[in-house]
Amino acid sequence: AQECQNLEVEKQRRLERIKQKQSQLQELILQQIAFKNLVQRNRQAEQQANRPPPSNSVIHLPFIIVNTSKKTVIDCSISNDKFEYLFNFDNTFEIHDDIEVLKRMGMACGLESGSCSAEDLKIARSLVPKALEPYVTEMAQGSISSVYVTSSS
Amino acid sequence: ACLTPRTALLYKFNGSPSKSLKDINNMIKQGEHR
C-alpha cells in the first residue's frame, strides 16, 4: 500500500512534467510555423516585386519590441561603445519578442488562440514534420491535451 | 551583483523564454493598478 502511494506521487510528478513539456512543445510548434510562414511570405513578395524591400523599411529577426503610449517621454542614455543602454519612461511600457509580434500578425495561423480556419490548418500542418501534425490539429481546437503514445501494456 | 528577484526582473536575449517578458509586463501592470 505504501508503494502504491509512492507510485501515485511519482505519477502526478510525471504528469506535471509532461504537461510542462507539452506546453513548451506547443510554443516551439508556433515558432516553427511563424518563422516558416514569414520566410515564405517575404520570399514570394520579393519574387513578385523583383527586388528586396528597402533596407530602412525592415528589421531583421531576432528582435524585441518595447511599446509605450505615444505620449510617453523616453529618456535614453547610451554608452560610447553601445554596450549599455538605460531607458527611463514616465509611463508604463510592454516588451514583446519577435515571435509575439509574428503571432499578432497572424503568422502562426491562429493556432496560438485555437481560432484556426480549415485553410490555415492545412497550411500549418504542411509547415511541421509529419510526426507533429496531430499536435497541430489539437492546437487548432484549443490546446494539446490528449496526444499520447499508445500503451503497450 | 546586488540585484535580487525583489528589485528587478531579468531577461536574456536568446536565453530566456517569452514567459520572462510576460512576467515583466505583468509586474509593470500590477504596479500600475496598485
Next chain:
Amino acid sequence: KEVVDRLRYLEAEIEDLELKEKELDQQKLWLQQSIKNVMDDSTNHQYPFQEMVYICNCFNGDTLLAIQAPCGTQLEVPIPEMGQNGQKKYQINLKSSSGPIHVLLINKE
C-alpha cells in the same frame, strides 16, 4: 489482491508516462534544430525580417523601440518605484558583453 492489482496498473502507467516524456524530449530537440535550420539556411538568410509598417499596425499607434542585441545581452527591468517628484519611474537597462546593441525608434509617421 486489489492493492497488488493497483500496483501493477500504476507501474504500467508510469512506464507509459516515461515513454511519453522521452518522446516529447525528442520532439523538442527536433523542432529546435528545425527552427535553427530555417533561420540559418543560406537560401533563407535574407528573409527572416519584418516590415516596420506591419509592426506598427500591431501596436495601435504606440511609440515603438525595436532592440537587436547579441546573444546573452541582459535586459533588466527594476520594480517601478515612486520618484521624488511623486511620479513612478519605469526603467529598462540593457547590458551586452559581446557586441553593440542596436535600438531603432519605429514611428509610423
